[in-house]
Amino acid sequence: MVGLSLGEKHFIQGGIAQDLRSDGRKRLTYRPIYVETGVIPQANGSARVRLGATDVIASVKAELGKPHPLQPDKGKVAIYVDCSPTAAPIFEGRGGEELSMELSVALQRCLLGGKSGAGYFHTEKSAGISLSSLVVVEGKICWDLYIDGLVVSSDGNLLDALGAAIKAALSNTGIPRVNVAAGASGDEEPEVDVSDEEFLQFDTSGVPVIITLTKVGRHYIVDATTEEESQMSSAVSISVNRQGHICGLTKRGGAGVDPSIILDMISVAKHVSEQLLNQLDSEIAAAEARENES
Amino acid sequence: MAGKAGATPTTYSPSPSTLKTKSLIFKANDVDWVRPDGRGFHQCRPAFFRTGAVNAASGSAYAEFGNTKVIVSVFGPRESKKAMMYSDVGRLNCNVSYTTFATPVRGQGSDHKEFSSMLHKSLEGAIILESFPKTTVDVFALVLESGGSDLPVVISCASLALADAGIMMYDLVASVSVSCLGRNLVIDPILEEESCQDGSLMITSMPSRYEVTQLTVTGEWSTPKINEGVQLCLDACSKLAKIMRSCLKEAATALEE
Numbered sequence: 001m002v003g004l005s006l007g008e009k010h011f012i013q014g015g016i017a018q019d020l021r022s023d024g025r026k027r028l029t030y031r032p033i034y035v036e037t038g039v040i041p042q043a044n045g046s047a048r049v050r051l052g053a054t055d056v057i058a059s060v061k062a063e064l065g066k067p068h069p070l071q072p073d074k075g076k077v078a079i080y081v082d083c084s085p086t087a088a089p090i091f092e093g094r095g096g097e098e099l100s101m102e103l104s105v106a107l108q109r110c111l112l113g114g115k116s117g118a119g120y121f122h123t124e125k126s127a128g129i130s131l132s133s134l135v136v137v138e139g140k141i142c143w144d145l146y147i148d149g150l151v152v153s154s155d156g157n158l159l160d161a162l163g164a165a166i167k168a169a170l171s172n173t174g175i176p177r178v179n180v181a182a183g184a185s186g187d188e189e190p191e192v193d194v195s196d197e198e199f200l201q202f203d204t205s206g207v208p209v210i211i212t213l214t215k216v217g218r219h220y221i222v223d224a225t226t227e228e229e230s231q232m233s234s235a236v237s238i239s240v241n242r243q244g245h246i247c248g249l250t251k252r253g254g255a256g257v258d259p260s261i262i263l264d265m266i267s268v269a270k271h272v273s274e275q276l277l278n279q280l281d282s283e284i285a286a287a288e289a290r291e292n293e294s
Numbered sequence: 295m296a297g298k299a300g301a302t303p304t305t306y307s308p309s310p311s312t313l314k315t316k317s318l319i320f321k322a323n324d325v326d327w328v329r330p331d332g333r334g335f336h337q338c339r340p341a342f343f344r345t346g347a348v349n350a351a352s353g354s355a356y357a358e359f360g361n362t363k364v365i366v367s368v369f370g371p372r373e374s375k376k377a378m379m380y381s382d383v384g385r386l387n388c389n390v391s392y393t394t395f396a397t398p399v400r401g402q403g404s405d406h407k408e409f410s411s412m413l414h415k416s417l418e419g420a421i422i423l424e425s426f427p428k429t430t431v432d433v434f435a436l437v438l439e440s441g442g443s444d445l446p447v448v449i450s451c452a453s454l455a456l457a458d459a460g461i462m463m464y465d466l467v468a469s470v471s472v473s474c475l476g477r478n479l480v481i482d483p484i485l486e487e488e489s490c491q492d493g494s495l496m497i498t499s500m501p502s503r504y505e506v507t508q509l510t511v512t513g514e515w516s517t518p519k520i521n522e523g524v525q526l527c528l529d530a531c532s533k534l535a536k537i538m539r540s541c542l543k544e545a546a547t548a549l550e551e
Contacts, residue, residue: 098411101407101408101411102408102411105408105411109510109511109512234419236509241514244517245514245515245516246511246514246515246516246517246520247513247514247515248511248512248513249509249510249511250509250510250511251415251506251508251509251510252415253415253419254415254416254417254418254419254420254507255419255507256419256420256464256499256500256503256505256506256507257505257506257507258504258505258506259499259504259505259506259524259528262506262509262524263520263521263524266517266520267517270517
């Protein structure tokens with residue numbers, strides 16, 4: 001995908017080995033994160049996150065639906081990612097499908113603790129988003145959250161950027177208060193009144209951040225650019241929450257890795273996650289303050 | 295531990311030192327909990343492998359772990375499609391499908407669209423792709439019956455089918471998953487256990503090289519728990535690989551006779 005000369009490849013690899021990457025960062029330094037909230041007025045919540053030249057948008061839409069029969073006390077959350085051809089010409093048509101699918105699955109795993117909706121993984125304790133808070137009337141009505149990610153421009157580390165954008169979008173999300181008409185009982189469908197003035201905020205303190213450690217040579221780096229990603233042997237994405245618990249993990253790249261290295265990566269990710277969470281939280285707060293001003 | 299006495303000879307389980315989990319309590323209820331099929335928490339289902347299940351394929355294998363039954367056939371290496379760009383390493387094409395009757399509710403198998411790419415990622419690191427440039431190897435897996443831990447069984451069976459097809463690999467790939475139920479880790483979960491799990495961890499490894507080719511974790515885990523799960527899976531993987539290897543040897547000696 002990325003056309004690099006032998007010299008450029010050596011330059012990237014050598015820089016990483018010496019803890020000085022081609023853009024001047026250290027191995028475990030993120031690019032500056034820029035967050036903007038409320039970018040899509042039609043959605044219940046939205047955010048745009050920029051990490052260097054990587055630019056993603058996440059939107060959250062809430063719709064009233066019916067809970068899964070096996071899960072009457074839980075709402076449903078679906079995450080889909082779309083790769084726009086504006087990011088790269090290969091995403092045109094069905095070209096982006098494979099990447100979109102991979103990102104969607106990884107995000108579902110990292111943020112929802114497994115596949116939500118139908119299937120066999122939906123009962124797992126949701127690590128990131130509290131599904132039980134989405135229930136309106138148990139067994140009858142719940143909120144369905146549709147989280148859509150859009151890759152506008154891609155310069156590596158899409159998963160971390162999308163994870164951050166979803167976290168920001170969720171904290172920006174207001175879910176309308178629903179008043180259930182009293183009196184409906186038994187099999188009757190309860191009548192609901194969706195308020196268009198009162199909104200409930202989401203508690204996003206439990207939503208984890210995703211940290212992708214890309215292994216280049218013997219070292220691993222965070223927030224790899226596309227050039228750096230082209231030199232990777234494997235990458236491990238780990239989602240970590242405030243408590244320092246692992247909420248999900250996926251590996252990319254086929255090359256085998258020694259188990260002890262993976263465990264080491266997990267501890268590094270935990271360390272990095274603290275800084276990233278703090279940085280992201282302050283960026284989100286700043287973005288929301290800006291939004292309220294205007 | 296329940297079920298331990300009734301272990302069949304083909305059952306493999308990780309080293310006895312890891313068998314000492316005392317808490318037999320499921321989901322904080324004060325009820326002694328026994329796995330539905332009577333196994334110990336750290337005891338895998340009996341594994342059955344057979345190569346050469348499909349005549350038309352270059353290599354194939356059938357695997358049966360309890361109720362989970364899968365069949366994998368490998369075709370090729372064949373010439374890559376003309377539309378593909380030139381590649382000096384071989385390509386791997388993986389597809390996992392479910393029969394309509396594989397799941398308790400008919401036709402639910404299409405929920406697992408990501409399995410194909412997971413299978414691809416698990417195998418590509420083990421295959422010496424340089425050994426068949428410009429060509430493609432197809433791996434088609436069919437889940438005949440879904441009884442839990444489907445993906446790990448598919449992956450292990452696929453690596454056996456690749457070996458049967460004579461595709462060069464660095465090592466056999468074995469895969470095992472654990473489910474976290476309450477405070478307990480149960481290895482090789484069945485469908486019922488998977489449906490009420492709090493989290494799962496799946497490892498795909500090349501045991502002789504002691505390398506992990508694929509690792510996925512869902513649900514919330516603390517670091518010690520992850521360590522425990524990883525160790526448990528790696529132990530089971532190396533034992534599973536021994537069974538797979540003996541299956542290949544059996545097939546080879548049968549051929550000689």
